[in-house]
Amino acid sequence: MKLINKMLSKSNSYNYYKTNFQKFTKENKKLKKEIKKLDENHTKEKKINKDKINKLNQQHKDEINKLNQQHKDEINKLNQQHKDEINKLNQQHKDEINNLNRNFNSIKEDLTNIYKSESRINNELQYAFIFNDTIKNSIWLEKTDFSLVNSAANYSFMYSLYRILNDAKPKNILELGLGQTTKLTSQYAKHFDDVKLTVLETDEDWIEVFSQNLDLTDNIDIINLSEESFEYNNTISIRFKDIGHVVDDEKYDLIIIDGPRGFRNGSNGDILLDYSRTDIWKLIPSNLANDFIIIMDDYHRVGERNTMDYAEELLKENYKELFSYTCHGFKAQHAVFTEKYKFISWI
DSSP states (O other): OOHHHHHHHTSHHHHHHHHHHHHHHHHHHHHHHHHHHHHHHHHHHHHHHHHHHHHHHHHHHHHHHHHHHHHHHHHHHHHHHHHHHHHHHHHHHHHHHHHHHHHHHHHHHHHHHHHHHHHHHHHHHHHHHHHHHHTTTOSSOOOOOOOOOTTSOOHHHHHHHHHIIIIIOOSEEEEESOSHHHHHHHHHHHHOTTOEEEEEESOHHHHHHHGGGSOOOTTEEEEEOOEEEEEETTEEEEEETTHHHHHTTOOEEEEEEOOSOSEEEETTEEEEOSSOOTHHHHHTTTTEEEEEEEEESOTTSHHHHHHHHHHHHHHHTTOSOOEEEEEESSSEEEEEEOGGGGGGGGO
16 A cells, blocks of 8 residues: 555545545446436437427428329319310300301202202293293194193203204104103194104003093004113112013104103102113114104203213214203203204204
8 A cells, every 4th residue: 555545544534535435436426327317318309309300290291292282183173174164165166166057058058959949940931931932833833731840841841842843853753751742742743744753651541641632643652661670780770661672673863751750669758760761771772863862851860860871871882973952941851962963952
């Protein structure tokens, strides 16, 4: 033991300080433990607070994301509603425009039909005046009790046919269909005894009734032929049955086509034929004179136009030069003829 320690150990102050030092040392250890515990508690509390803060931050972040999503969904919903409303308005606008266009087209079509109807009426009236003036003082037309209504011949047909008879002076006439035009052809044949007229009709009762209005002479034959249906170009058509037995080897310089009927019966009414009155095809060229005239009534109908289109194709295979003439009144007529009769184009 060092000297100082020996000296101190022998004094009371040493013991006092020693005792206090030990006491302080013990308290210091205790304080250190408490401090350590406090540090641990602080660290633990700090961690807890950090977790709470992180949790709060996450909650806040989630809440913000939720609000953002809600806001985004609301905006998308409003945008979709706005888009749907715009589409609805656009469709309404489009429908209104379509309705206006339909109404406009309907009005335009009505006006066009009115114009065409008025044009047909004006043409028919002109033909009526011209026809009545033309037949005045006729040397062969004595009776003028024509009934030009409904499906009968109209004035443009009667005028054209009269001019053909009076100016072209045909000698051998084939008339398909008995009617008002027969009042012209029969009087023409009656006056000129070198003329031969053959009329074909499918309705026997009509022949009996209508013949009472005619002055028939030996050079006029009215023959009853039945009709038959046949298929052409995937459509049903109607023609005279056994027409070849009647025409035989005759050569006609005038063929008038106004029969048989240009329609067939349907469940909801009459159905117009796509090809009507096609007997003329059989007559080309074997029953045509060197110079001839063919005139088709009801040319405003598609069936008659189709028939004449094909007839002209057949004619062009056998004749180098052909001429044609179309007139329009209430109904339309179309004539095809050889060069000898080209003046018909000017009537």
